[in-house]
Amino acid sequence: MDAQKSSDVFDAASSYIRMEILKLLNVKGPLPYTEIMAAVNLDPVRDAGKFVYHLKSLIAAGLISLNEKEKKYNVTELGRMIVNFSRNIEEYIAVKKGKMFVRTSRFSIEEFNREKIVNSLVNEASVPYELAQEIAAEVEERLIKLGTKYLTAPLIREFVNSVLIEKKLEEYRHKLTRLGMPVYDVTQLFNFASEKKLNVNFIKEKAGEAVIKEYVLLNALPREVADAHLSGNIHLNGLTNWILAPNEVRHDIRFFLKKGFNSKPPKNFREALMVLRRVFYSFSREISEEQHFDMFNVFLAPYLVNASREEVKEALYQFLEDFNVLTIFNPPVNRLSLGLEFSIPKFLENVEAVTLNGEIKGVYGDYAQEANLLLDLIIDVALELINHHPLINPLLIFKVRDKDFQDNYSMLLKCHKLAVESSIPYFAFLNDNEAANYSSKGVKLTSSSDFWDVTLNAGNAGTVFINLPRIAYEAKGNDEQFKELLIKTMNLAAEALKVKKTYLNSALNKGLLPLLSKPLGNTFYYVKDNEVYTISFVGLNETAITHVGTGVNADEEALKFVINTLKIMVNEAANLSKKLDLRLLIAQLPSDEASTRLAKLDAEKYGQLTVRIQGSFEKPYYTDGTVLPASLKIPLENRIKIEAKIHNILESSSLPIYFETKRFNNIENLLKLSRNAKDKGVKFMFYTGDYSYCFNCSRIFPGILYKCLKCDTSDLLQIARTENMFTPLTLWAEAKRKDLENRICYALS
Template identity: 25%
Template sequence: MADKDTRQTTLSGVFIPQMPPVRTSDGHIIEYDRQRIIDQIVEETRLVETFYGYESATEETATDIARMVEHRIRSLGLKALSGPLIREIVNMTLLENGMVQYRNVCTRVGTPVFDAHLIDVGRGFEARDNANLQENAETSHKKKADKISKEQYLLQLPPHLADHHLSGDIHIHDLEYFGTRPFCQDWDLRYFLYYGLMPDGNGTKASVAGPAKRAEVAVLHAVKALGSAQTNFAGGQGYYNFLTFLAPYFESMPYEEIRQLMQMFVYEMTQMMVARGGQLVFSSVQLSPGVPALWKDKPCVFKGKVWNGIQAPLRCYGEFEREVRLLFKALIDVMLEGDNWGKPFSFPKPEISIEPDFMTEDGEFNRANPDLPTYQDLYLLTFELASKFGTPYYDNQMPEYRGAGKGISCYQCCAYQFSAIADQDSDFENKLKFKDAKHFSMGSWQVVSLNCPRAAYEAEGDDERLFSELRALMDVCVEVFKIKRRWLEIIRANGRMPFAMQRPKDPLTGERGPVAVDLDGLVYTIGVVGVNEMVQHHTGSQLHESREAFILAVRAMTEMELYARELSKRNAMTIALARTPAETTGQRFAVADLLTKEYREQAKKVVKGNIEQGLGMLGTTRDLPIYYTNGTHVAPGASIPLAKRMEIEHVFFPIVDGGNIFHIWLGEQRPDPRGLMEMAMKLCRTTQIGYFAFTRDLTVSLRQFREYGPDKKELSGWVAEDTRIKA
């Protein structure tokens, strides 16, 4: 195939090489445009006025500099350009022309001075990328570090992989932490109840606490362990089977005291501003209304002992049914009350486990303890919370594919699912019994998402080519995963993940215990984005509009699931498919496709959001009001009944084994909790939806310190701007 002509002709007939494309610092590949250099010089040199009181560059001066820069680039004969390289040439040109002050504000200190200034005042780089970050100086510091780290890792990656990310073929999540830490982790609380707490992982920088002997200390250790863990991970931290493991500390304790300690736990988790960028720890706790059957006959682990009849008298978790029920009630009661302003608690996310064990009441226990709430009472309480605040997430373990009773399984972080199954883990029984301190360790190494609509654009209507394009993108993900694993081995060897890699002193033998996190057991997650737009381009219909589109989506996801299994075996890593829980990724892919000439026309026909406004803003900002639909979801704006949406989306849950979610939007309505519960339990029994949530819109007055209600005076009269909270 002949090379494309890379020259253009001037009016005088002189051939001039075209300028190569530019890899931008914010993650895209775009065409070279001299005007961007001019605009940047004019805008950034305004800081000379702010910092030094000098005049900034005029349009004429900036144009002269840009022409000199362009001439130098051509003379170098470069085949590729990057934003940082252009900036270096601009700075050299400014120095050569004696414009030292301009150079000082245009140069890089890891990031351009102008960009750093915007970050300091809450604007600029990813200012709206994470709703959990606070408006404080620590967030500014994090954003600067993020920007530098992302550029570093893109430079360290092989160029073809970096280009796949930059061009929008794939998205490497939490790129700023790619070279230093795994993604997320679900913890076995028994580890800390047995060994105590070593917050720094090695005992050299922080005080080391022995195993908790009292309930309040156990609760505080649970809080601080998650706070410490987030320093070693990029994503969320959680506990599975939280209440069962904690219950022995609360034996025979009055409900008022239990409630007080659960209130302490919730407030600690929502007032501990220690996570990345001074934010709250993104935390979750799996909650069951009673002791699961799998754990009833297993020895308890608390107060630094395994109560197995050897280290201590035999005590099993089944003895603490009362405590688990009251802990469940107390935690939900606290969340129902809200904080001092009546606002909902953001964390920890209560992951309500809907299990076969609790669909039938324990009649004998209930008759013997008539003062205790039943399973139905406790579940109903969670739906009161869902109706009021939309806080709970529901982990439906009823479908056969979830393997209830055959292993352990949980959802955490945003919507990632982790599991450990008896027939796939030779140590499963030992972990259940905490034998030799063996314990469960579940989490994810890394998430990389695919731009599914782009695969459809490339396929040009050919089914097999579509599947081939998707498999090719998965191959790219595996290349990224291998590099992640290699880099993290270096980090581990240099002792840079001390909390995750800790091996504390055994309280009985004095020997070093097993490592806290089994890194080899973490999964690699491939996220899917825009399946709806993929089939829309390929078939002409969205998921909900035709049977053909729906069948193609199922076929494509099944092909990907089968290929993920093949890749797992071939590369000795566990690969899971997931719905990507990062809405900004859907936006980034849509923007990338509009920026790319060969995909622009196709993308314009299927992207969601305000495409007209987005096209008008194209070239001025990347923060366009457009997006691709997340995961395998039906488009949010699709005008179909909830039952139809459920009928379509539930089919994908067994396929997307790494995590998925079904949203039920309540708007500002507050429906009857019993009605919600009836609907939800029917959903659990009759569909394959494994994880769902009721989402409410709330408006809180920052002046009157309370939630706005329709019986109050007009909203515009007393509510501050930007105070709408989506639960």
């Protein structure tokens, strides 16, 4: 380029308006005459001649070109060079006048450097280097115009995202999203923790969870799946741990009794409990919801040989109390459940028994008397503990087999006494030789008696809830449309679970879950082939009301619709299991978060005239965990009959029976009720009431009280079951807490 040409270029760029036109075309790309004129604030009538002159000057200097066919102007390569040169000059002048500084995410203050934006775009969002330079230059120009001496990293990122959106580079913007919590949300978190009397660990955990949730939705899940969760078509349960940990694990405690755990194998009953306590707390870091010690009294029975009743009872008391004391003041994320047998199951009678010092001695059938004694002592200790405070943890799941109603009647009666006085027991009804176990939420894992242990060393790894009422709202009574939308939603749910499985496998293989993978350094503990992934749902009865016009209890047609819906889900789950190499299970599970979040989103989307909800329109929720709402006035016999029909299709279900604690005292009648429920087809159930615990006098009272009946203090903790577990009312979902008084409680005297 000769001197004359160079002079023409600088002369063309010397006008403020012409430089603005160059910058505009550099950012926006090709634009027509009218858009350029409007962007530089020139009047189409008054300034037409002036504007044409500016365009001709830029074309003559080779800084822009005109596409005659499209009638659009575009910046040339030479024009881009001039824009970049202009920005460099502006940056130099800005620095001379007063440098810009940045408060970074690394908690330091640094001088602004455009190249750091370039590096961030290239490294974090995989933006091509030349495009990154162009974006960074545009951002710098806008920041200079702010006239702010101190910038922040989040502010700069917002400007970068703004430029990316303007350039329609949405994929790059998506990758560049910074995870974190707004200052306001953190402040609210502090206020919430203070109000609910939670400790600082709660604040730290929730702040960290917010980041993980954003990461999962933005980066781990396919966009369609993430959108389905956010919009309310589905709900990913435990989003915080979706890519980090399984929901639950059912331990084979023989593994630790035989090998020990950071210790030698236990040589007596007390040491065995110490090992199991250590297992629970250590594994809590790698499991998000529940750990289960199945056949607890059977596998520990050999450790009662030569031990006195008093010694065993004392060790048990300390074991249960240790778990429970921590729970009352710091409600746990992780719960422990114990699977208890009334006798040695047939499939275990001839299995080699792990005994003191990890030695094999005899078979479990040899220790039937000790297993029965241990069960008896567990009930005794629980009855003693509830005199001082509610037993929130561990959770006691009694597996009642057909023969137990006759062979172990007295023990069953004692167990129901515990139910009357504390609501503690869960009852799982099994056939005599059925190899199965339940979690406290009702997820059943089963196998043939020949391979009974495949229900152990794994569990329910993850759950997605389907918003059934929304499908009904959209189907508008059309059966085919309902089925089509249901299957489509199930595919999204299964895809989310497939993502979870992929991340869990990666975490296990990389050693990010060291205890689940190799707790003792060599043997792989967690058995991937034994895990299941569950698809659950909310609002089954509300769905029937919307689609058929009546609730399940009021019309046979509604019940048929519900049963057909579940059969469709079971069949589709079988198809998806084969297609995705995923062991899928349809389950009817409770979830406060799913039932309240999905109902709230539907109320906002469809309005009061369309939605069918529980609670109020302002604080709505859908029925979860059961078919019939807890507030539905219906005879208990009818409730059991309807819920049993669902249990016959979905064995992973539960039936809570709420009773009036002050009018509930006939233990034999309660046992008859359990037998009746079992005969009708109920698989998993529990009786439950509400309780209040006085911190001042350490007494527990039936019912919801706000003043102690003994010492007159108001320092009380009110607890009731939600999500199948006793939880302080202060931690309940607000919609359910406000509707608690409408729950139907039965007088079972």
